[in-house]
Amino acid sequence: MKSPQAIIHLSSSPLISFLFYSLTITCLTSAIVSASNGGNETDYDALLSFKSKITHDPYKVLTSWNNSFHLCDWSGISCGKRHKRVTVLWLDSQGLEGSLSPHVGNLSFLRILSLSNNSFQGTIPHELGRLSRLRYLYLNRNKFSGVIPTNLSGCSNLEDLWLAQNNLVGSIPKEMSFLSKLTRLFIHENNLTGGIPPFLGNITSMEVFSAVSNPLGGSIPDTLGLWKSLTEFDAGGCNLYGSIPHSIFNLSLIVNLSLSTNHLTGSLPLEIGNQFPKLEWLQLRDNELTGVLPPSISNCSKLRHLEMDGNNFSGKLTINFSKLRDINIIRLYDNNFHGRGEADDLRFIDSLKNCTKLVELGIYSCNLIGVLPISIGNLSDQLSYLALDDNQLFGSLPSSIGSLVGLTSLYLGPNLFKGKIPSTIGKLKKIQYLGLDSNQFLGPIPDAIGNLSLLTELYLDSNKLEGQIPPSLGNCTELNGLNLAYNRLSGNIPKQLFQLPSLNYFLNFSQNRLSGSIPSEIKNLKTLSNLDLSYNNLSGNITSSLGDCISLTTLNLRGNRFHGTIPSSFSSLGGLGVLDISENNLSGRIPQFLDKWKSLEYLNLSFNDFKGEVPVQGVFANASLFSVLGNDKLCGGLVTLELPKCKETGSKKKRFPFFIFVIVIAPTLLIVLCCVYLLCKKKRNSQQSQSSGSERFMKVSYGQLLKATDGFSGANLIREGGFSSVYKGILDSNDDKTVAIKVLHLQTRGAHKSFIAECEAWRNIRHRNLLKIITSCSSVDFQGNDFEALVYEFMPNGSVHDWLHSSANTSKLNLLQRINILRDVANALDYLHNRCQTTIIHGDLKPSNILLDADMVAHVGDFGLARILGIELNQNSSTGVKGTIGYAPPEYGLGSEMTSIGDVYSFGILLLEVMTGKKPTDDMFNDGLSLHKFAYMAFPDQVIDVIDGDAIVLQSSEANAKKVEECLVAIIKIGVSCSVDSPPQRMKIEIVVNELQRILNVLQNI
Known part of the structure; x- marks a missing residue:
């Protein structure tokens, strides 16, 4: 070893001095950089590498990632207090696009890596396996592809692994069994195959396993019975076969067991209800399970959701529901509870009276036989959905059914009910869907049905009802579908029904004994899609008012006694797909406009008294699309019709004498022109006077x-x-x-x-x-x-567009503000459509036309494309601009006139944009995906995933959070219902106003 003196001596050399000086400068520079980043250069480089792989950062979340800030102050970054090393990288729901840099594996102190709900592509880097301190890895809701990296086994402290909703393929790697601390594994909604591997049973710490919607295949391994801490097991839609292993039923901590939509066979253990004391959610629907439905389910006192529908369960339904006081939903339909008509076959209904939280009861298509007990009226007043249809229930319908005042949907047909429909049905003031079809009900239709002001669809068809159609049905102002076919009804059709503007879906009175003519008031049903009056005793001319029903796609007047010609007003029914006017006494020539309808798929003119030439264009060019049988005076047409040739008309026609024109027509024309001039002059003077005198x-x-x-x-x-x-x-x-x-x-x-x-x-x-x-x-x-x-x-607070999309707005709309705005806009539309002296169509509803005052009250503006019904402004031609791309309804692009239901479509898109924060013209909406479809696919279970993050405020309790989620589902349902392509199926704006107000009331009380 050299002495200090020798070292000093060596340093006197010039070369050595220079090297020593350089080394000193380098160390000082390194020290400075190290000081500025807290000694974490590796983390600094890794994060910059992460940023370099991001190709799109719409919210500019990574703009703070620069030398102006210490990396521990960068957005989405948290550091340890002691070493200032990165411990958390959290960038959920930031719209980031790009790939995940493998250098993230150098963040050796990382505990949490959360990149959920972005658009990361490419493979998951295997370098993540270096993160031995990592406890939570959230990569769900992205576009990752490839396989699950085997190197993740190096994350030995991993507790949560979320890889769901990506495009991952391959099988679950065996190395995953080394993650001995893993408690929650979410791999649902990928394309994983290879089954659920038995080695996963080695991860005895597992509490939640979710693999829903993967084509895994195979059977459920018995080794999963080692998951003694398991609370949730979700493997629905995984193409699983075989029986459920008995070891699964020994997992006494199970709260949620969901294995729906597989191919599982075998029966359930009779003691299942005793083995799962904490069970809240049992979902085994759409499998091939057999045997009896175990009565011990009665002991699952915490059960809230029971879905056993779509299996092959048989035997008597003997579950005692009296202990299931928290149950909300019971779905047992599509099974084979082969009742034998014994007195107690439907005794289970008696036990439901204690289920005060029951909202839905579906037991249709179960082969149940028996009399519906009076105790049906003791069910929860919270019950909104009751389906007992497609069974073999007989006897009278108990009048106690009127006690179910919470019902919005009631399905009782087909069954074998007889007797009169009880008038107490009129007490169901919240009912929207009422199906009593395909029974044997007798007597008249109760007038009390007219009390159901919220009713939207009514099915009384295929019974033995008699008497007249009650005019009180005209009080059902929300009705959009009415089916009274296949009964014995007589008398005239009440004109009150044709004064229901809501009637836009279907109206079916076929196969009755109705008489008289079609009331001219039918012209009010401008949005009606399907009209069937076939096989009655209707007579007279076919009213020309039918030509005002411009939304008709199906019109069936077959088998009546109509005479006269086909009204020329039918030329406006260009959207018809089916027209059947056969078996009447109609005459005259076949109108020329029929061969020009491009949408017509079937035309039946048979068995009338038409004459003249049959066209050969349009629908008449294909013999399978029309029928003219039984009209002896027809000629020409396609050769396959084998009709006689039409007689040739003479080539020389009499000319109208010119001198008559000179003597009669010309003076008349001159007089008309003079009158027009005087009227125009008078109108112009009147307008000038009005503008100057009545300002x-x-x-x-x-x-x-x-x-x-x-x-x-x-x-x-x-x-x-x-x-x-x-x-x-x-x-x-x-x-x-x-x-x-x-x-x-x-x-x-x-x-x-x-x-x-x-x-x-x-x-x-x-x-x-x-x-x-x-x-x-x-x-x-x-x-x-x-x-x-x-x-x-x-309007000092600008437009809704500014609040949603402008980077200048640092504040964002909260949930209550958004719904208040939507309620305000709906109120404005309801006023324009229904409360003005003349209906006004806005025509260009979008966020930039919704302005906010100082109190954040919404005001609809910009009526530059407005249309006032009954006033012609010469601006809405079929080729003119109608609305804005993305907000204008699809029918406008096909040349349809502007309508109030078109405004409803625009409102639906506006609502979805306000709630999701996404424009309908967003780049993500391509290849068939639209804002409507984006919301529709998330409804109802994944609605929370599409809601704009700024709209959701975390609530203080689980109950409040549940209410908020229910409200969000209801809101998205409105948006989806308003923005469907088919105009007749869109929700009425009046219903929208009421529903939004209801949602506001719920949220304001939280």
């Missing part, structure tokens, strides 16, 4: 508006659109009022018509949820150019 708004000039906006300065520009620009301004008045000034781009085609439409709309409306107009200005600017503007009340 009710304050007057403003171009100069005033120029001054109010500081010369229409860009600094005052609020927003700009195709037809207009909107400026903030201050009008000189007593209070210097702040206003919004909408200046029309008159050089843009259609802008003037937009101005006229909006002025016409504002003349007819006034509502707290509509933007208040102050005045308008139609003048010229200082260069002599035409100038038109509208002046509105200023």
